[in-house]
Amino acid sequence: MSVLTYTNHAFDIKDLDLWYGDHHALKNINFPIHKKEVTAIIGPSGCGKSTFIKTLNLMINMVPNVKMTGEINYNDKNILSDKTDLVELRKNVGMVFQKGNPFPQSIFDNIAYGPRIHGITKKVHLEEIVIKSLMDVALWGEVKDRLHAPALGLSGGQQQRLCIARALATKPSVLLMDEPTSALDPISTLAIEELILELKEKYTIAIVTHNMQQAARVSDKTAFFLMGELVELDETSRIFSSPQDKRTEDYITGRFG
């Protein structure tokens, strides 16, 4: 695995092991994630990539019988310590899932949901946040006349952008995306990819994807996981032109198995 020099980490994962009961799902992961970059995580089903991304905001704790050792340093603090404030962590480390999952509420209320939980009640503040979040995901122009219409009336691609806007509303610094376009049509997929490239100006992004061309297009760094191991982490341009590990080469060229 090539050694990348990081000076500006959002996350620095050290010697991370994770077990689901007896199953050793992540093995000695050492993984720095650079600020304001897009890091793509690729690998075959069951390789641990979704498990890994869910450790970054400790969503993984919702799975019973999970045990972790090692360090997940977020802004130089190990979030695996008992003192971690989960609400605060998840405010700062937002997450977007495979399929857009808006609440059965209006577009406005979907985005205002997070800020309200975090104590923002003034309408003028909420409006400001809603407009800004919608603008950030390039959805404002499409929905500004129907902010109080049900979010579930939006198209699939719009719903996914709404969910990204909802994640941005709490002003996170990191955005985790777990296969964010796998349920979308090609045009909506490209719209989300464009969005990812714009968002990295302000946010650190980690994206799990099965679409290798997507990883190649949007990410700065690519990590290849296999059977719970981080096989290779390097510049995306290098991974897709001259990967160093034969297993990475076999996987990205479709000769895995």
Add this chain to the structure above:
Amino acid sequence: MTTRSNFDSNLKHLKDMLIEISRKTENALKESMNALIIQDIVQANEIINCDNIIDELEHEINNKAIILIAKESPVARDLRKIIVALKISSEVERIADNAVNIAKSTLQIGTEKHIKEIIDIPKMMNIALEMLSDSITAFLTEDVELAKSCAEKDDIVDDMYGELVHELMGYVQQNPMQMNQIVQLAFVCRYIERVADHSTNIAEHVIYLVTGKQMDLNS
């Protein structure tokens, strides 16, 4: 288990096409040398007329490569293989142009008696032919060492080229009436030297294919 058997068989087809264009080019070079030595005007004309077959093969290789890139989204070694195939086909096509150039020089010399027996030029051509053959074999077997060996042979060809041109220029004063022939033979030396250079380029592409690193063998 191979999960991309269709893609793999297309890559193999691309390789086969490169073998074919290389073989045809090699033959054209050998024939051009033969036509020069025995002053065979008919054979020289044939070489010139048949060059379009090699040009068409190059276009077929390019089309095949472009379709593979568009349809298969190759990455890593697969991508390098296709890009290198594109580059090699272009180098080989330019090598074949030198066979045509030699044939044209043969036509220019015509039936005029040679100022001396042509011995060293074919020797130089044999080394250039070896380089072409070695560089293509290195591509097919992904043999970096064989590719690197082209650099040494290229130095030999360069030296021979310098000596031969110097020798030919020496004939100018004694044979002013045969100036055209002397110049054409010097051109032929230059064409052979270009064959060696293009073969060295192929060797560089092979090194890139195998290692992912660019290397300059022609310095």
